[in-house]
Amino acid sequence: MKFFPVMPVIFIAAYIFVAASIAINTPQYAMIGIGSIILFMLIYFFTRGMKKQIT
Amino acid sequence: MRKGNRIILYLPLMKSNKLNLFSLTMIVIGLVIGLGIFRTSSDAAKAALTPNVFFFAWVAGGLIALCGALTYAEIGSRLPVTGGYYKIFAECYHPSIAFAINCIILISNAASLSGVALIGSEYISQIIFTTEPSSFIKALIAMSAIILFYGVNLMGLKMSSRTQNVLMIIKIGLVVLLISSLFFPSNYASQTITAIVPDPSWNDYIKSFGIALIAVSFTYGGYQQTINFGEEVENPRKTIPRGIFIGILIIIALYLTISFAYYKIIGFEELKVSKGIASIVAEKMFGAPGKYVISILLFLAVLAYVNVLLLSNPRVMYAMSMDGILPAAFKKKDEKKDVLTVSLSVFAAMCVIVLFFADTFDKILSFTIFLDSFGMAFSAATIFILRKRTSILMAPAFIP
Numbered sequence: 539m540k541f542f543p544v545m546p547v548i549f550i551a552a553y554i555f556v557a558a559s560i561a562i563n564t565p566q567y568a569m570i571g572i573g574s575i576i577l578f579m580l581i582y583f584f585t586r587g588m589k590k591q592i593t
Numbered sequence: 594m595r596k597g598n599r600i601i602l603y604l605p606l607m608k609s610n611k612l613n614l615f616s617l618t619m620i621v622i623g624l625v626i627g628l629g630i631f632r633t634s635s636d637a638a639k640a641a642l643t644p645n646v647f648f649f650a651w652v653a654g655g656l657i658a659l660c661g662a663l664t665y666a667e668i669g670s671r672l673p674v675t676g677g678y679y680k681i682f683a684e685c686y687h688p689s690i691a692f693a694i695n696c697i698i699l700i701s702n703a704a705s706l707s708g709v710a711l712i713g714s715e716y717i718s719q720i721i722f723t724t725e726p727s728s729f730i731k732a733l734i735a736m737s738a739i740i741l742f743y744g745v746n747l748m749g750l751k752m753s754s755r756t757q758n759v760l761m762i763i764k765i766g767l768v769v770l771l772i773s774s775l776f777f778p779s780n781y782a783s784q785t786i787t788a789i790v791p792d793p794s795w796n797d798y799i800k801s802f803g804i805a806l807i808a809v810s811f812t813y814g815g816y817q818q819t820i821n822f823g824e825e826v827e828n829p830r831k832t833i834p835r836g837i838f839i840g841i842l843i844i845i846a847l848y849l850t851i852s853f854a855y856y857k858i859i860g861f862e863e864l865k866v867s868k869g870i871a872s873i874v875a876e877k878m879f880g881a882p883g884k885y886v887i888s889i890l891l892f893l894a895v896l897a898y899v900n901v902l903l904l905s906n907p908r909v910m911y912a913m914s915m916d917g918i919l920p921a922a923f924k925k926k927d928e929k930k931d932v933l934t935v936s937l938s939v940f941a942a943m944c945v946i947v948l949f950f951a952d953t954f955d956k957i958l959s960f961t962i963f964l965d966s967f968g969m970a971f972s973a974a975t976i977f978i979l980r981k982r983t984s985i986l987m988a989p990a991f992i993p
């Protein structure tokens with residue numbers, strides 16, 4: 539890729555700006571978003587734990 | 594597959610059902626051009642203090658999309674696997690993060706597909722019925738569209754990608770038709786700009802630009818899902834980057850010119866408060882029948898979106914199943930037709946269920962806009978990790 543790492547850095551910075559703006563303007567969206575990530579991560583670890591116990 | 598600190602790729606040798614450059618480019622464009630550009634372009638206009646801020650947001654959004662496209666082009670070329678959007682999180686961060694983000698994306702994509710199918714059924718209802726049908730009838734029409742394209746996808750990757758090509762040519766034709774309104778200056782609206790903020794400061798301009806850019810960035814998104822097709826692309830290390838690059842250039846050109854057409858035909862102030870902007874332009878061009886023609890074309894545009902999401906999402910479920918996160922049934926594949934039968938059936942069923950709970954899922958969709966941006970930033974950042982891990986494997990390929 540030409541201009542590496544400028545291209546990905548611009549893109550990442552832009553989407554961090556968008557995510558931060560949403561978090562500032564509508565904090566409930568960010569809270570529910572992060573909450574659901576944590577919930578699904580817990581589901582992942584829980585199901586992995588269950589599988590290990592079975593095997 | 595990850596071994597120690599390096600990623601080793603196991604690519605199947607079967608070539609018959611693979612996507613070529615044209616089909617992949619159509620998928621890229623299909624994933625980005627949903628219905629937003631035909632309806633919600635007014636959100637960016639509403640946020641913009643002046644037409645210059647409006648156009649600047651579209652240009653900046655296009656440049657950011659280009660940076661993103663080049664980044665995902667290289668990611669797709671370095672890790673060309675089915676369900677790539679799941680795999681990059683799993684390989685570069687942790688499977689739990691990959692599972693969490695992709696489960697939410699799957700639910701939000703099912704909600705998005707159903708929402709768009711419902712809008713499509715509204716368009717076609719205007720043609721079929723003289724009075725507005727009930728919500729249940731609209732949901733049934735949307736369900737028929739989902740079932741029809743579920744059937745198309747069951748017939749194989751070749752069939753579904755050919756269908757996608759035809760629908761995308763119609764969709765691009767629709768955008769070009771709306772852009773052609775620029776050749777009829779007699780339809781141009783008179784531009785009267787009303788200042789929302791009297792005597793705006795630089796701070797007001799920057800704020801307004803930021804809000805307009807957020808609206809625009811969602812209209813430009815979606816192409817990152819192209820990396821889900823990794824193994825199913827002909828010569829993926831060359832075709833994926835080319836497809837993403839060509840696709841995004843076409844999208845930028847279409848978006849910039851159609852925004853200019855909306856501005857010229859509808860007028861900046863009117864654009865801020867208008868709904869169904871594509872219909873307004875068509876009506877100005879062709880009179881009352883224009884509205885009907887555009888409704889049929891928009892319905893076909895909806896079908897293109899339904900088809901591409903049915904194509905892309907089951908591949909994420911397949912990758913999760915390959916990693917043992919989802920049950921083994923999800924990796925069941927009809928090798929002859931290249932169809933992920935169980936994953937496709939489950940995703941289509943999710944979309945049908947969502948149809949009947951559209952209001953609840955509309956709320957879910959608004960919550961996921963934060964996660965979408967968060968996911969884009971984090972997935973793009975995997976380029977730095979992939980560059981280190983795949984440096985030995987990569988011979989010079991087309992990475993623009």
